[in-house]
Amino acid sequence: MITNEVFKKYTSEETWNKIVDYQSVSEMWASCVKNYANKTAIVDGKEYTYSEIDQKVSAMRAALSEKGVGAGDRVGVFMPNSASFAVAFLAITTLGAVAALLPPHLDQTAVFGCSLKFGLKAIVYADAFIEKMEFTAQKNPAVILISENAQGQSKVDIAEVAGEAPCVIIFTGGTTGKNKGALLSNRAIMRGVKNGCFGIKEIFGLRYFLVLPLTHVFGLVRNLLTCLYTGSSIFICKNNKDMFKDIAVYKPSIMVLVPALAEMALNLSKQFKRNMLGEDMKTIICGASAVSPYLVKEYAQIGITLLPGYGLTESANLVSGNPEALKKPDSVGYIYEGMEYKIVNDELWLKGVNMMDGYVGEPEENQISYEDGYFKTGDLVRIDEEGFLYITGRKKEVIVLPSGENISPAEVESKFNELDTVQDCLITLENGVLALQVLPRMSVLGLLAKDNPQEYLKEQLNKVNDALPSFQRVSKIVIRTSDFVRSPSMKIVRNQNGL
Numbered sequence: 001m002i003t004n005e006v007f008k009k010y011t012s013e014e015t016w017n018k019i020v021d022y023q024s025v026s027e028m029w030a031s032c033v034k035n036y037a038n039k040t041a042i043v044d045g046k047e048y049t050y051s052e053i054d055q056k057v058s059a060m061r062a063a064l065s066e067k068g069v070g071a072g073d074r075v076g077v078f079m080p081n082s083a084s085f086a087v088a089f090l091a092i093t094t095l096g097a098v099a100a101l102l103p104p105h106l107d108q109t110a111v112f113g114c115s116l117k118f119g120l121k122a123i124v125y126a127d128a129f130i131e132k133m134e135f136t137a138q139k140n141p142a143v144i145l146i147s148e149n150a151q152g153q154s155k156v157d158i159a160e161v162a163g164e165a166p167c168v169i170i171f172t173g174g175t176t177g178k179n180k181g182a183l184l185s186n187r188a189i190m191r192g193v194k195n196g197c198f199g200i201k202e203i204f205g206l207r208y209f210l211v212l213p214l215t216h217v218f219g220l221v222r223n224l225l226t227c228l229y230t231g232s233s234i235f236i237c238k239n240n241k242d243m244f245k246d247i248a249v250y251k252p253s254i255m256v257l258v259p260a261l262a263e264m265a266l267n268l269s270k271q272f273k274r275n276m277l278g279e280d281m282k283t284i285i286c287g288a289s290a291v292s293p294y295l296v297k298e299y300a301q302i303g304i305t306l307l308p309g310y311g312l313t314e315s316a317n318l319v320s321g322n323p324e325a326l327k328k329p330d331s332v333g334y335i336y337e338g339m340e341y342k343i344v345n346d347e348l349w350l351k352g353v354n355m356m357d358g359y360v361g362e363p364e365e366n367q368i369s370y371e372d373g374y375f376k377t378g379d380l381v382r383i384d385e386e387g388f389l390y391i392t393g394r395k396k397e398v399i400v401l402p403s404g405e406n407i408s409p410a411e412v413e414s415k416f417n418e419l420d421t422v423q424d425c426l427i428t429l430e431n432g433v434l435a436l437q438v439l440p441r442m443s444v445l446g447l448l449a450k451d452n453p454q455e456y457l458k459e460q461l462n463k464v465n466d467a468l469p470s471f472q473r474v475s476k477i478v479i480r481t482s483d484f485v486r487s488p489s490m491k492i493v494r495n496q497n498g499l
Helices: 004-010 013-018 024-037 050-066 081-096 108-116 127-139 184-194 218-229 240-250 259-272 293-301 363-369 410-416 452-469
Strands: 042-044 046-050 074-078 098-101 123-124 144-147 166-172 180-185 207-210 234-236 254-257 283-286 307-308 339-344 348-352 374-383 389-393 422-430 431-441 478-481
Touching: 004 123, 024 050, 024 081, 024 218, 042 050, 042 081, 046 050, 050 081, 050 123, 074 081, 074 108, 074 127, 081 123, 081 218, 098 207, 108 127, 123 127, 127 144, 166 184, 180 184, 184 218, 184 422, 207 218, 207 240, 218 234, 218 254, 234 283, 254 259, 259 283, 259 293, 293 307, 339 374, 389 410, 410 422, 410 431, 410 452, 431 452, 452 478
Parallel strands: 042 234, 074 098, 074 123, 098 166, 123 144, 207 234, 207 254, 254 283, 283 307, 431 478
Antiparallel strands: 042 046, 166 180, 339 348, 348 374, 374 389, 422 431
8 A cells, every 4th residue: 555654754753744634725725824824925026924815815705705606616717827816716715616727828719618618607817818808708798707806895704615525627638638627626636735745854934936837737736735735935937037037036945847947947057157046946846747867966966856756637736756866866756645556558547536536528538538447647657666656658659660569759768868968859750760859958068078069969879779679779860959849838749840
């Protein structure tokens, strides 16, 4: 049986005892306000204490209630990262309603479509998005539109919400790549938040820095909610171009990043010969796509612990975390407690308290995504003798060679990614043979005293290639001069259009 006791040695006894179970966002938030009332919760233009945020949450909760929103109703949250986003989410969920997170890049027709598909009773929107809301107001007048600055006049207490009650709908591509809304219960979200506390020596009272979108499960669960759970504060970066300037002022101690952002920060640190994340930065939680062992090792050199992990929207984000990143830098760590799993033909199947209730309005997707009560992740994995989990590829990305051999491109790519000179790479099938596209890590190549760095890189790549089993070897290597096409979560899009 999986137990979180494996994480106990990585934290202090005092901290360990403070990591407790909450059944709902309501229960967690009431405890946060009681325990951390005068501490800074959110920095967004100005600093707001937990008590001040709660006053805004109460006013928004009253506004929702006065408009007729009640327990179980679905309410859209349509705004960029902001204190208002956090207030709206907390107000909706502490009313016992369900927050449907609408990515801010959606156009007016997509917002209207979501209002129908998710059966939204209301949408809380950013005032800057008022023009985008006009289409929904015309086409679906039954939807109540509520400004981010709305304030009710009545007193509406925090609702007592059961753990199994629905909490949030979050967009995901799922295992098939089709955009869907995953419905997660309060209990699932709270388990994901609790999992975010494991593997770090001191997790309470930290200073977070938010650059990930709050409409993404990683940004919501591991960034915002874990921050609030632990009585920490979070600085909301409004423009990623100002990221390093804001870091210099706010001095965060922990960040939650996707690998591409961690790579960028490291490259700039090397370029300017100083830690661009600041001397107070101690921990980076890294995930959403494959984390290069290079990042783990290089961040350790500047005194920052980078911890890889693995999760899905469907699992309330956190399935596993690696507290032994330097020892096993290519692993995503131990699977968390409450997570039942089995491996079927190398594919990871999951079930447990943190799993979603299903995709909203997608009966066919739900049917193909589950078997024997387990959610089929589509991720190919292995677990070593010490219980560490490794992601070896995606089932849908397996390449079948003309010889009949099956290749997991991610597994082969990981061999090339072990080179410090390789930032990222992509294996494709071209005319019946394997081809490799490589994005070089120029920050490393530039430091090498080589007459022809590109030839040196190719020599390294060929050495790795020659050591692979014959059916995994590539027949063509292309060194890219520009980045890959990437998804909003910074994953490489595999059907690249040109170089």
